[in-house]
Amino acid sequence: MIKIDALYASLAKIERQMKVYELMDDDPEMKIKALENVINEFDSIGDRVLEGIKQATALLKKVGSEDIGSRIEKIAEKITLKP
Template identity: 75%
Template sequence: MIKIDELYASLDKIDKQMKVYELIDDDPEMKMKALENMIREFDSIGDGALEGIKNATALLKKIGSDDVAERIEKLTEIN
């Protein structure tokens, strides 16, 4: 599953790097480093999302569509 804490940590790092980027006026090298850090964090978020999708897909394959249909039917009968 997607690790939400890591996602929020990455978003926080991106936010901080954006603030740093805005404060740097005349140092292109530092601006580039801030952009590289943001890209690295976006990469990390993407990797986590892909891993979550793989896990969810594997879980769906294990369950099978007949089992899912039966569970949905049972849930609708309760209400």
């Protein structure tokens, strides 16, 4: 499942990196590094959310009815997130 506290921690890291970015007026190399850190953190959030969606899908398939499982499969095929 998606861990909310990990998402909050990631958002806090992004906020800190954006503050660092704003303070670095004359160092383009450090600004690029700060932006790379922000991008990496957003990527990490996306990975964790995707994993949470996969886990939730698997759980719904186990506890849900056949109808729920087949609907999830159809959606997953359309968005290419096959669990």
